[in-house]
Amino acid sequence: xxxxxxxxxxxxxxxxxxxxxxxxxxxxxxxxxxxxxxxxxxxxxxxxxxxxxxxxxxxxxxxxxxxxxxxxxxxxxxxxxxxxxxxxxxxxxxxxxxxxxxxxxxxxx
Amino acid sequence: xxxxxxxxxxxxxxxxxxxxxxxxxxxxxxxxxxxxxxxxxxxxxxxxxxxxxxxxxxxxxxxxxxxxxxxxxxxxxxxxxxxxxxxxxxxxxxxxxxxxxxxxxxxxxxxxxxxxxxxxxxxxxxxxxxxxxxxxxxxxxxxxxxxxxxxxxxxxxxxxxxxxxxxxxxxxxxxxxxxxxxxx
Numbered sequence: 001x002x003x004x005x006x007x008x009x010x011x012x013x014x015x016x017x018x019x020x021x022x023x024x025x026x027x028x029x030x031x032x033x034x035x036x037x038x039x040x041x042x043x044x045x046x047x048x049x050x051x052x053x054x055x056x057x058x059x060x061x062x063x064x065x066x067x068x069x070x071x072x073x074x075x076x077x078x079x080x081x082x083x084x085x086x087x088x089x090x091x092x093x094x095x096x097x098x099x100x101x102x103x104x105x106x107x108x109x
Numbered sequence: 110x111x112x113x114x115x116x117x118x119x120x121x122x123x124x125x126x127x128x129x130x131x132x133x134x135x136x137x138x139x140x141x142x143x144x145x146x147x148x149x150x151x152x153x154x155x156x157x158x159x160x161x162x163x164x165x166x167x168x169x170x171x172x173x174x175x176x177x178x179x180x181x182x183x184x185x186x187x188x189x190x191x192x193x194x195x196x197x198x199x200x201x202x203x204x205x206x207x208x209x210x211x212x213x214x215x216x217x218x219x220x221x222x223x224x225x226x227x228x229x230x231x232x233x234x235x236x237x238x239x240x241x242x243x244x245x246x247x248x249x250x251x252x253x254x255x256x257x258x259x260x261x262x263x264x265x266x267x268x269x270x271x272x273x274x275x276x277x278x279x280x281x282x283x284x285x286x287x288x289x290x291x292x293x
Contacts, residue, residue, distance in 0.1 A: 001235055008165060008180070008181050009165045009166065009247070010165070011166070012236075013236055013249075014235030014236045014249075014250075015235075016235050016250055017235075017249060017250055062248060062249060062250045062255050063180075063247065063248050063249065064165055064179060064180035064181060064183070064248070065179075065180050065183070065248075066180060066181060
Protein backbone atom coordinates (compact mmCIF):
# COMPACT_ATOMS: atom_id res chain seq x y z
CA UNK A 1 0.00 0.00 0.00
CA UNK A 2 1.30 3.42 -0.95
CA UNK A 3 0.99 6.19 1.57
CA UNK A 4 0.30 9.58 0.02
CA UNK A 5 0.62 12.82 1.94
CA UNK A 6 -2.42 15.04 1.52
CA UNK A 7 -1.23 18.67 1.69
CA UNK A 8 -4.63 19.78 3.03
CA UNK A 9 -5.05 17.11 5.73
CA UNK A 10 -1.28 17.30 6.42
CA UNK A 11 -1.22 13.57 7.00
CA UNK A 12 -0.13 10.42 5.23
CA UNK A 13 -3.17 8.54 4.03
CA UNK A 14 -3.56 5.20 2.24
CA UNK A 15 -3.65 5.17 -1.53
CA UNK A 16 -7.21 3.74 -1.66
CA UNK A 17 -8.58 7.07 -0.44
CA UNK A 18 -7.20 8.87 -3.49
CA UNK A 19 -8.04 9.02 -7.17
CA UNK A 20 -5.66 9.95 -9.95
CA UNK A 21 -6.63 12.96 -12.04
CA UNK A 22 -4.11 13.25 -14.88
CA UNK A 23 -1.17 15.50 -15.56
CA UNK A 24 -0.86 18.74 -13.58
CA UNK A 25 -0.14 22.30 -14.71
CA UNK A 26 -2.15 22.16 -17.93
CA UNK A 27 -3.74 25.57 -18.16
CA UNK A 28 -7.00 25.93 -20.02
CA UNK A 29 -6.57 28.31 -23.00
CA UNK A 30 -7.73 31.83 -22.16
CA UNK A 31 -9.55 32.17 -25.50
CA UNK A 32 -10.53 28.66 -26.69
CA UNK A 33 -12.29 29.87 -29.84
CA UNK A 34 -9.03 31.39 -31.13
CA UNK A 35 -7.27 28.02 -31.12
CA UNK A 36 -6.58 26.02 -34.24
CA UNK A 37 -7.74 22.40 -34.36
CA UNK A 38 -4.20 21.17 -33.78
CA UNK A 39 -3.71 23.40 -30.75
CA UNK A 40 -7.03 22.27 -29.33
CA UNK A 41 -6.09 18.65 -29.89
CA UNK A 42 -2.78 19.24 -28.10
CA UNK A 43 -4.55 20.82 -25.15
CA UNK A 44 -7.08 18.01 -24.85
CA UNK A 45 -5.09 14.89 -25.58
CA UNK A 46 -1.35 15.37 -25.87
CA UNK A 47 0.46 14.68 -22.59
CA UNK A 48 4.15 14.42 -21.74
CA UNK A 49 3.93 10.79 -20.54
CA UNK A 50 7.46 10.90 -19.13
CA UNK A 51 9.59 8.03 -17.95
CA UNK A 52 10.64 9.30 -14.52
CA UNK A 53 9.53 12.45 -12.76
CA UNK A 54 5.91 13.33 -13.41
CA UNK A 55 3.81 16.24 -12.13
CA UNK A 56 0.28 15.00 -11.68
CA UNK A 57 -3.04 15.77 -10.06
CA UNK A 58 -4.61 13.64 -7.40
CA UNK A 59 -7.83 13.97 -5.49
CA UNK A 60 -8.32 13.01 -1.86
CA UNK A 61 -11.67 11.57 -2.83
CA UNK A 62 -12.49 9.68 0.37
CA UNK A 63 -10.98 12.25 2.71
CA UNK A 64 -11.09 16.01 2.44
CA UNK A 65 -12.23 15.83 -1.19
CA UNK A 66 -9.59 18.27 -2.47
CA UNK A 67 -7.52 18.13 -5.64
CA UNK A 68 -3.80 18.62 -5.16
CA UNK A 69 -0.60 18.10 -7.12
CA UNK A 70 2.06 15.47 -6.63
CA UNK A 71 5.54 14.75 -7.96
CA UNK A 72 5.87 11.04 -8.61
CA UNK A 73 8.46 8.94 -10.35
CA UNK A 74 6.66 6.83 -12.94
CA UNK A 75 9.36 4.15 -12.84
CA UNK A 76 9.68 3.57 -9.09
CA UNK A 77 6.19 4.85 -8.16
CA UNK A 78 7.82 6.91 -5.41
CA UNK A 79 6.14 10.18 -4.44
CA UNK A 80 8.81 12.89 -4.06
CA UNK A 81 6.39 15.47 -2.69
CA UNK A 82 2.83 16.76 -2.80
CA UNK A 83 1.65 20.37 -2.82
CA UNK A 84 -1.60 22.28 -2.91
CA UNK A 85 -3.46 22.97 -6.13
CA UNK A 86 -2.66 26.40 -7.54
CA UNK A 87 0.90 26.46 -6.23
CA UNK A 88 3.65 26.80 -8.85
CA UNK A 89 5.57 23.78 -10.08
CA UNK A 90 8.31 23.11 -7.48
CA UNK A 91 11.95 23.50 -8.49
CA UNK A 92 14.46 20.64 -8.53
CA UNK A 93 15.93 21.87 -5.22
CA UNK A 94 12.54 21.91 -3.52
CA UNK A 95 11.80 18.39 -4.71
CA UNK A 96 15.20 17.13 -3.55
CA UNK A 97 14.73 18.82 -0.19
CA UNK A 98 11.25 17.33 0.28
CA UNK A 99 12.48 13.90 -0.77
CA UNK A 100 15.37 13.88 1.71
CA UNK A 101 13.33 15.31 4.61
CA UNK A 102 10.77 12.55 4.62
CA UNK A 103 10.20 9.16 3.11
CA UNK A 104 6.66 9.97 2.01
CA UNK A 105 5.21 7.55 -0.48
CA UNK A 106 7.70 4.81 0.26
CA UNK A 107 6.20 1.58 -1.04
CA UNK A 108 5.37 -0.76 1.82
CA UNK A 109 4.88 -4.48 1.65
CA UNK B 110 -34.97 9.26 11.41
CA UNK B 111 -37.12 7.13 9.11
CA UNK B 112 -36.98 3.91 11.07
CA UNK B 113 -38.73 1.87 8.36
CA UNK B 114 -35.52 1.88 6.34
CA UNK B 115 -33.07 1.86 9.20
CA UNK B 116 -30.89 -1.22 8.78
CA UNK B 117 -29.61 -1.53 12.33
CA UNK B 118 -31.95 -0.30 15.06
CA UNK B 119 -31.08 -1.77 18.42
CA UNK B 120 -28.66 -4.30 16.98
CA UNK B 121 -25.56 -5.36 18.87
CA UNK B 122 -22.59 -7.66 18.29
CA UNK B 123 -21.50 -8.73 21.79
CA UNK B 124 -18.04 -10.10 20.93
CA UNK B 125 -16.57 -12.49 23.51
CA UNK B 126 -16.68 -10.22 26.55
CA UNK B 127 -18.03 -6.71 26.60
CA UNK B 128 -14.73 -5.26 27.81
CA UNK B 129 -12.82 -6.74 24.91
CA UNK B 130 -15.13 -5.90 22.04
CA UNK B 131 -18.69 -4.70 21.83
CA UNK B 132 -20.30 -3.28 18.73
CA UNK B 133 -23.71 -1.67 18.68
CA UNK B 134 -25.85 0.67 16.64
CA UNK B 135 -25.52 4.18 18.07
CA UNK B 136 -28.56 6.11 19.18
CA UNK B 137 -29.96 8.55 16.66
CA UNK B 138 -28.47 12.04 16.43
CA UNK B 139 -29.00 15.09 14.27
CA UNK B 140 -26.23 15.55 11.72
CA UNK B 141 -25.48 18.46 9.46
CA UNK B 142 -22.97 18.98 6.72
CA UNK B 143 -21.70 22.55 6.85
CA UNK B 144 -19.75 24.18 4.04
CA UNK B 145 -18.45 27.67 4.75
CA UNK B 146 -15.44 29.86 4.01
CA UNK B 147 -12.78 29.07 6.65
CA UNK B 148 -12.45 32.83 7.24
CA UNK B 149 -16.02 32.85 8.60
CA UNK B 150 -15.53 29.91 10.91
CA UNK B 151 -15.90 32.02 14.04
CA UNK B 152 -19.33 33.33 13.05
CA UNK B 153 -20.41 29.77 12.26
CA UNK B 154 -19.18 28.63 15.67
CA UNK B 155 -21.25 31.34 17.32
CA UNK B 156 -24.34 30.21 15.41
CA UNK B 157 -23.74 26.59 16.33
CA UNK B 158 -23.02 27.36 19.98
CA UNK B 159 -19.71 25.50 19.90
CA UNK B 160 -16.53 26.90 18.37
CA UNK B 161 -15.65 24.94 15.24
CA UNK B 162 -12.26 23.23 14.90
CA UNK B 163 -9.82 24.86 12.50
CA UNK B 164 -7.66 21.87 11.62
CA UNK B 165 -8.78 18.98 9.39
CA UNK B 166 -9.50 16.01 11.64
CA UNK B 167 -9.97 18.28 14.66
CA UNK B 168 -13.02 17.98 16.81
CA UNK B 169 -14.74 20.19 19.39
CA UNK B 170 -17.64 19.29 21.64
CA UNK B 171 -19.71 21.03 24.29
CA UNK B 172 -23.05 20.12 25.82
CA UNK B 173 -23.98 17.28 23.50
CA UNK B 174 -23.04 19.17 20.35
CA UNK B 175 -19.90 18.37 18.44
CA UNK B 176 -18.19 19.60 15.30
CA UNK B 177 -15.66 17.69 13.23
CA UNK B 178 -13.69 19.25 10.41
CA UNK B 179 -13.59 16.97 7.36
CA UNK B 180 -12.12 19.25 4.72
CA UNK B 181 -10.71 22.77 4.32
CA UNK B 182 -14.24 24.21 4.16
CA UNK B 183 -16.34 21.31 5.38
CA UNK B 184 -17.58 20.41 8.87
CA UNK B 185 -19.84 17.69 10.22
CA UNK B 186 -22.05 18.96 13.03
CA UNK B 187 -23.85 16.59 15.38
CA UNK B 188 -26.37 17.34 18.11
CA UNK B 189 -29.26 15.71 19.95
CA UNK B 190 -32.22 15.13 17.63
CA UNK B 191 -34.45 17.60 19.47
CA UNK B 192 -32.03 20.47 18.74
CA UNK B 193 -32.10 19.95 15.00
CA UNK B 194 -34.61 22.68 14.15
CA UNK B 195 -32.92 25.16 16.46
CA UNK B 196 -29.60 24.69 14.68
CA UNK B 197 -31.20 25.15 11.25
CA UNK B 198 -32.83 28.37 12.47
CA UNK B 199 -29.59 29.65 14.00
CA UNK B 200 -27.73 29.16 10.71
CA UNK B 201 -30.59 30.70 8.72
CA UNK B 202 -29.89 33.92 10.63
CA UNK B 203 -26.15 33.72 9.83
CA UNK B 204 -25.14 36.48 7.41
CA UNK B 205 -22.10 34.68 5.95
CA UNK B 206 -22.62 32.70 2.71
CA UNK B 207 -22.77 29.03 3.63
CA UNK B 208 -24.54 25.75 3.04
CA UNK B 209 -26.04 23.72 5.86
CA UNK B 210 -27.54 20.39 4.87
CA UNK B 211 -29.38 18.06 7.24
CA UNK B 212 -27.83 14.64 6.63
CA UNK B 213 -29.20 13.01 9.78
CA UNK B 214 -31.37 10.58 7.82
CA UNK B 215 -28.65 9.69 5.37
CA UNK B 216 -26.30 8.18 7.90
CA UNK B 217 -26.30 5.80 10.81
CA UNK B 218 -23.81 5.51 13.63
CA UNK B 219 -22.05 2.37 14.85
CA UNK B 220 -20.13 2.30 18.13
CA UNK B 221 -17.14 -0.01 18.34
CA UNK B 222 -15.89 -0.32 21.91
CA UNK B 223 -13.41 -2.37 23.89
CA UNK B 224 -9.73 -3.26 24.01
CA UNK B 225 -9.94 -4.96 20.62
CA UNK B 226 -11.78 -2.08 18.92
CA UNK B 227 -8.75 -0.87 16.98
CA UNK B 228 -7.92 -4.45 16.03
CA UNK B 229 -11.44 -4.98 14.67
CA UNK B 230 -11.33 -1.77 12.65
CA UNK B 231 -7.88 -2.51 11.32
CA UNK B 232 -9.30 -5.45 9.41
CA UNK B 233 -11.05 -3.16 6.95
CA UNK B 234 -9.38 0.25 7.30
CA UNK B 235 -6.14 0.87 5.44
CA UNK B 236 -4.51 3.48 7.66
CA UNK B 237 -3.00 3.18 11.11
CA UNK B 238 -6.05 3.29 13.39
CA UNK B 239 -3.91 2.87 16.52
CA UNK B 240 -1.99 6.06 15.70
CA UNK B 241 -5.18 8.11 15.47
CA UNK B 242 -5.39 10.75 18.22
CA UNK B 243 -8.22 10.54 20.74
CA UNK B 244 -10.79 13.24 19.97
CA UNK B 245 -10.07 13.32 16.27
CA UNK B 246 -11.89 12.00 13.26
CA UNK B 247 -11.64 11.70 9.50
CA UNK B 248 -13.39 10.48 6.43
CA UNK B 249 -11.96 7.25 5.11
CA UNK B 250 -12.84 3.91 3.54
CA UNK B 251 -14.06 0.87 5.45
CA UNK B 252 -13.47 -1.93 2.98
CA UNK B 253 -15.09 -0.19 -0.03
CA UNK B 254 -17.63 1.88 1.91
CA UNK B 255 -16.98 5.52 2.69
CA UNK B 256 -17.30 6.25 6.40
CA UNK B 257 -16.47 8.94 8.90
CA UNK B 258 -14.41 7.47 11.71
CA UNK B 259 -14.21 9.25 15.06
CA UNK B 260 -12.02 8.17 17.95
CA UNK B 261 -14.04 9.22 20.99
CA UNK B 262 -11.87 7.51 23.53
CA UNK B 263 -8.81 5.28 23.73
CA UNK B 264 -11.04 2.23 23.20
CA UNK B 265 -14.16 3.71 21.69
CA UNK B 266 -14.67 4.48 18.02
CA UNK B 267 -17.72 5.73 16.21
CA UNK B 268 -18.39 4.88 12.58
CA UNK B 269 -20.79 7.12 10.72
CA UNK B 270 -21.84 5.49 7.48
CA UNK B 271 -24.47 5.95 4.80
CA UNK B 272 -27.43 3.76 5.66
CA UNK B 273 -27.25 1.92 2.32
CA UNK B 274 -23.69 0.83 3.18
CA UNK B 275 -24.49 0.05 6.80
CA UNK B 276 -25.44 -3.58 6.22
CA UNK B 277 -22.14 -4.21 4.48
CA UNK B 278 -20.11 -2.59 7.26
CA UNK B 279 -22.16 -4.40 9.89
CA UNK B 280 -21.64 -7.78 8.20
CA UNK B 281 -17.88 -7.26 8.09
CA UNK B 282 -17.81 -6.22 11.75
CA UNK B 283 -19.83 -9.32 12.63
CA UNK B 284 -17.36 -11.56 10.82
CA UNK B 285 -14.32 -9.92 12.36
CA UNK B 286 -15.78 -9.97 15.88
CA UNK B 287 -16.24 -13.72 15.54
CA UNK B 288 -12.57 -14.09 14.63
CA UNK B 289 -11.56 -11.97 17.60
CA UNK B 290 -13.84 -13.97 19.93
CA UNK B 291 -12.24 -17.19 18.74
CA UNK B 292 -8.77 -15.72 19.10
CA UNK B 293 -7.85 -16.29 15.46
